[in-house]
Amino acid sequence: MNELINGKNIAISYDGKKILSGVNFTLNKGEVLCIIGENGSGKTSLVKSILGMKKLSEGAFTGISDISRIGYLAQKDEIQKDFPAKVKEVVLSGRLNDLGYRPFYRKKDKEIALENIKKLGIEAIMNKSFNEISGGQRQRVLIARALCATGEILILDEPEASLDPVVTKSLFSLIKEIKNDNNIGIVIVSHNLNTSLDIADKVLHLKAFGEDEHFFGNLIDYKDSPLAKGFMGGEI
Amino acid sequence: MIDIIKEILSQPFMVRALIVGVLLAICSSFLGVSLILKRYSMIGDGLSHVGFGSLAIATAMNWAPISVSIPVVVISAFFLLRISENSKIKGDAAIAMISVVSLAGGVMIISISTGINTDVCNYMFGSILGMTKSDLHLTIILSIAIMVAYILLYNRIFAVTLDETFTKATGNRASLYNSTIAIMTAIIIVLGMRMMGAMLVSSLIVMPSLTAMRVCKSFKTVIINAVVISVSCVLIGIFISYTMATPTGASIVICNFAMFIFYHIISRLRLIKK
Ligand SMILES: Nc1ncnc2c1ncn2[C@@H]1O[C@H](COP(=O)(O)OP(=O)(O)OP(=O)(O)O)[C@@H](O)[C@H]1O
Numbered sequence: 001m002n003e004l005i006n007g008k009n010i011a012i013s014y015d016g017k018k019i020l021s022g023v024n025f026t027l028n029k030g031e032v033l034c035i036i037g038e039n040g041s042g043k044t045s046l047v048k049s050i051l052g053m054k055k056l057s058e059g060a061f062t063g064i065s066d067i068s069r070i071g072y073l074a075q076k077d078e079i080q081k082d083f084p085a086k087v088k089e090v091v092l093s094g095r096l097n098d099l100g101y102r103p104f105y106r107k108k109d110k111e112i113a114l115e116n117i118k119k120l121g122i123e124a125i126m127n128k129s130f131n132e133i134s135g136g137q138r139q140r141v142l143i144a145r146a147l148c149a150t151g152e153i154l155i156l157d158e159p160e161a162s163l164d165p166v167v168t169k170s171l172f173s174l175i176k177e178i179k180n181d182n183n184i185g186i187v188i189v190s191h192n193l194n195t196s197l198d199i200a201d202k203v204l205h206l207k208a209f210g211e212d213e214h215f216f217g218n219l220i221d222y223k224d225s226p227l228a229k230g231f232m233g234g235e236i
Numbered sequence: 237m238i239d240i241i242k243e244i245l246s247q248p249f250m251v252r253a254l255i256v257g258v259l260l261a262i263c264s265s266f267l268g269v270s271l272i273l274k275r276y277s278m279i280g281d282g283l284s285h286v287g288f289g290s291l292a293i294a295t296a297m298n299w300a301p302i303s304v305s306i307p308v309v310v311i312s313a314f315f316l317l318r319i320s321e322n323s324k325i326k327g328d329a330a331i332a333m334i335s336v337v338s339l340a341g342g343v344m345i346i347s348i349s350t351g352i353n354t355d356v357c358n359y360m361f362g363s364i365l366g367m368t369k370s371d372l373h374l375t376i377i378l379s380i381a382i383m384v385a386y387i388l389l390y391n392r393i394f395a396v397t398l399d400e401t402f403t404k405a406t407g408n409r410a411s412l413y414n415s416t417i418a419i420m421t422a423i424i425i426v427l428g429m430r431m432m433g434a435m436l437v438s439s440l441i442v443m444p445s446l447t448a449m450r451v452c453k454s455f456k457t458v459i460i461n462a463v464v465i466s467v468s469c470v471l472i473g474i475f476i477s478y479t480m481a482t483p484t485g486a487s488i489v490i491c492n493f494a495m496f497i498f499y500h501i502i503s504r505l506r507l508i509k510k
């Protein structure tokens with residue numbers, strides 16, 4: 001089966017107050033789904049509900065076959081500022097969900113971690129302490145960790161945050177590459193429409209509760225929709 | 237000096253104290269980093285007060301103090317963990333309240349049953365005298381179990397300490413690992429209470445790691461350094477306690493503080509050199 005996630009009539013609320021409702025979308029293998037929308041429209045909340053960290057008030061997800069193999073980059077990480085860990089320890093910790101009942105990482109896990117370190121171009125700092133690298137380097141380390149945790153699904157919440165334009169560009173071409181050779185499904189939340197729509201197959205445009213309808217569909221259809229024209233100010 | 241050491245080693249109760257001290261120093265250093273970085277230090281402190289309360293009740297009722305306290309404190313650990321997960325700020329206040337109530341309750345019970353005497357002082361600030369053979373056996377078994385469990389769970393504990401949200405989001409059982417950390421902490425606190433005293437036992441967990449974190453940059457080196465620091469402070473502390481007849485727990489805490497200052501100066505010097 002190709003379907004990885006199927007969200008039907010999703011609604012989310014905080015403290016009884018709805019922030020999102022009537023969201024329908026699917027993610028298939030080999031697809032990139034781009035979630036866009038204004039600040040506060042509920043993108044992060046939706047992503048958290050996919051991961052089971054936020055309860056749905058209505059609707060359900062089906063098809064999330066193996067919850068344990070999702071790689072995730074949070075919009076805001078909660079890692080303590082002075083946490084004593086090396087960059088490579090942090091990246092390797094992404095392999096935890098593939099550990100099963102084994103206590104220690106195998107050689108293969110370390111190789112995968114190293115591979116992802118190389119993909120993100122952070123070999124030079126891999127023995128540095130996680131608390132003495134720059135914001136953009138930190139983001140790349142966390143993306144590498146997310147890749148380590150990825151089985152069939154990769155979810156990135158604003159991956160381009162604090163990355164410079166060159167790295168952002170190479171990140172998106174990396175994502176495209178990953179999609180092509182691994183046959184996995186990728187969800188990206190992004191405000192950087194030029195780059196992210198470049199690699200998207202499907203688009204989910206969220207509108208806050210009580211506003212217009214959401215859009216979900218293929219990229220080509222999205223570009224023709226009035227929603228897109230309003231959101232991007234006729235950029236494309 | 238050598239004569240005193242020989243004298244110490246010739247006395248069975250001192251040998252027991254040394255073995256217990258070293259084992260507890262190792263176990264508690266393992267957990268220290270996680271407790272500090274997950275902001276669970278308050279839980280450690282709260283547990284030691286709960287431990288004091290249950291110790292007081294057990295003594296008044298003539299029950300075996302440690303065997304009663306371990307289950308009580310382990311259950312409290314779960315409870316305190318839930319409280320602090322639910323809300324960080326109010327959680328701290330709630331834990332503080334549980335601490336003082338257990339402490340007050342314990343003191344009340346002791347005053348009514350035996351009266352405040354040196355025994356109580358020992359409970360609160362630690363003594364090398366109280367270690368019985370069965371205490372020793374229990375400590376050896378449980379601390380070796382904790383060490384083995386910690387090493388086997390090392391990668392999981394690292395992940396949940398680093399980033400609980402990510403650990404949970406990617407499909408790992410983060411709350412199970414948190415509970416494991418809490419249980420291990422509870423056991424160490426009860427075992428250490430005799431020697432360190434209820435008021436001071438949480439310092440055995442927190443201080444060496446805090447000291448090691450001044451200088452070390454990776455998780456493993458922090459733990460290894462904390463073990464070395466903690467074991468040496470326990471040995472020196474016991475020595476001081478024996479020769480000067482001071483409470484053991486207090487002596488060990490003072491050694492730890494001296495070590496902290498020393499590491500702090502080293503980290504400053506390093507900064508200047510750079
Ligand atoms: N923990 C929370 N408690 C209460 N309300 C929340 C909470 N988290 C988010 N919200 C509300 O839910 C709505 C959606 O938030 P969310 O973070 O999902 O938006 P977003 O689309 O990711 O925004 P951004 O582009 O700024 O990241 C907002 O109105 C916000 O105020």
Ligand SMILES: [Mg+2]
Nearest residue numbers: 043044045075
């Ligand atoms: Mg967001």
